[in-house]
Amino acid sequence: MKSVRKIYDLLLMASMAHARWDYEASMNILRSRKRLAILGLLALPAVLLSVVFAAGDGDLPSILGGKHAYSPAYYTPSIFLVSILIGVCAGLITGCIGAGGGFIITPALMSAGIKGILAVGTDLFHIFAKAIMGTAVHKKLGNVSVPLAVWFLVGSGIGVTGGGVINRAIYEKNPVMSDTFISVVYVVLLGFLGIYALSDFLRLRKSGADVGAHHGESPHGKEAATGKVGLPARLQGANLPPMIRFDEDLVPGGKKIPAVFVVIAGALVGFVAAIMGVGGGFLTFPIFVYILGVSSFTTVGTDILQIIFTAGYASISQYAIYGYIFYTLAMGMLLGSLLGIQLGALTTKVVKGIYIRGFYAVAILAGFINRLFALPGKLADMKIITLSPSTAKFIAVIGNWAFFIVVSIFAFWIISKFFANLKTLRGEA
Structure with missing residues (x-):
């Protein structure tokens, strides 16, 4: 039981580390007029394409991903x-909870009618675009251990x-097997995280304790x-x-670790990301700090380079050139996430952490139920189980x-809290 709990803590820390990077990258974009202008130019074709197809029949030529195209999805x-x-x-x-936002993107896209492999590729491209535009690499390069990276x-490339x-x-x-596999x-993943997150929330609520929205560092983190x-x-x-030397600025003589362990860690991160x-940042931080024993200082800079490389290499070499990325969807997600992450982060100042923990658990479990209820129809299509199409469709619709109801309620709650406490937030600012 303790080992399972440690796995949950590791995954939660991984999600939190990626959320911190996501927030920082988003804020870097929002604070720069130049970057916002570039984003506007990149998003303009997506907006124009939507207007064009709204005026027409809404169908793409097959070469661009029409309804009957081999790879991409109907648009x-x-x-x-x-x-x-x-x-x-x-x-x-992501902004309000500090974890978990990235977990709902692929299931949400699949629920909207996007093929699973296209949802994965598009999400990776969205992460890559945010990394390129929003990461202030020059501020972090001093932290990077070049041999380690x-x-x-x-x-990572192998994975x-x-x-x-x-x-x-x-x-x-x-193609049905592909959707089934991703689901x-x-x-x-979501079932495991959701059940433990809900048990955490119920335990804290019963004890009457209030906590921050974000988990702190593991008590063994500094030792590790x-x-x-x-x-x-x-x-x-x-x-x-060969041995790799790192953390020379923090430890006399630095630390050493066999390169093979670092390669294995990179392969795992890259494989899960693809x-x-x-995105690769999901697992890098806890693996570096709690498994390899790298300092948080060195991990931050190395993780930034890793996200750019892993998301970029994965999205372009493994998905884009095969037609598994929808540029317009990636731009839409990027635009939406910039707004959402700022509102979410501001709301944490006026909402008790215990309630945010509860919504985190419910949102993750909603994603779990969504993909779980999609499975019967997929299995029936593959002739693994016998189920009428109407029944399978009914289960998937539920x-x-x-x-979408749970996520919408959560979004409405955050936005309403934001506007209800606008004067308070302005005063703090």
């Missing part, structure tokens, strides 16, 4: 608007390639980061050349409605 102006709303909701969850990116090949191979064999991955205890000590103590579309 309508309503899907573009839904992508903006999905970005807003994901941003609200190079070996990690070698592993991304493997994940992309698997996703494409499954889709080419059977199962999210069912397992020194590399002197537990798994980090064993890994750094192994004598497997399979799920959540999952879709449950998901």
Whole structure:
């Protein structure tokens, strides 16, 4: 039970670390007129395309991803608007909770009628675009351990390639199997996170304790980061050349670790990113700090480079060149998330953390139910189970409605809290 709990804590810290990067990148874009102007120019074709198809029949030529095209999905102006709303909701969850917003994007896109592999590729491209536009790399380069980053990116490239090949191979064999595979991955992850998050909320509510919206560092985090205890000590103590030296500015003589462990860590991060579309930053921070024993100071800079490389390489080499990215949807999500993440972050100042914890658990479980209820229809299409099309559709519709109702209520609650406390927030500003 304790080991399962540790896995949950690790995944939650991973989600929080990615959320912190997401917030920082979003704020860097919003605070720069130049970056906002560039974003406007990039988003303009997406807006114009929506207007054009709203005036026409809403169908794309097959070469661009028409309704009957082999790879991309059917496109309508309503899907573009839904992508903006999905970005807003994901941003609200990320900004308000400090974790979990990225988990709902792929399930939400799939619920809106986007093929699973296209949802994964588009989400990766959206992360890559935000990383390129919003990451102030020059401020963090002093933190980067070049040998650590190079070996990690070698592993990341291997993992991304493997994940992309698997996703494409499954889709080419059977598009329904591809959606089923991606749905199962999210069912397992969101079910695990949601159940533990809900149990955390109920425990805290029963005890009457109030906490911040964001979890703090693990009580063993500082010890693990020194590399002197537990798994980090064993890994750094192994004598497997070539060895990587890092953290020279923090520890006399620096720390050393076999390159093979860093490559394996990179491969794991890259593989998960390519399979799920959540971006490499999701796992890098906890793996670096709590498994490899790298300091938080060095991890921050290395993670920024890793996100740019992993999301960029995955989205372009594994998805874009094969037609599995919808540019207009990525721009819609980026626009929406910039607004949502700012409102969500401001709302945390006027809402008790215990309530935010509760909404986090419910939002994650809604995503779990959404993908779980989509599975019967997929399994029936693959002839694994016997189920009438009407019954399968009914079950899937229930999952879709449950998901969007819960997320909409959460979004409405945050926005209403924001406007109700506008004077207070202005005073703090």
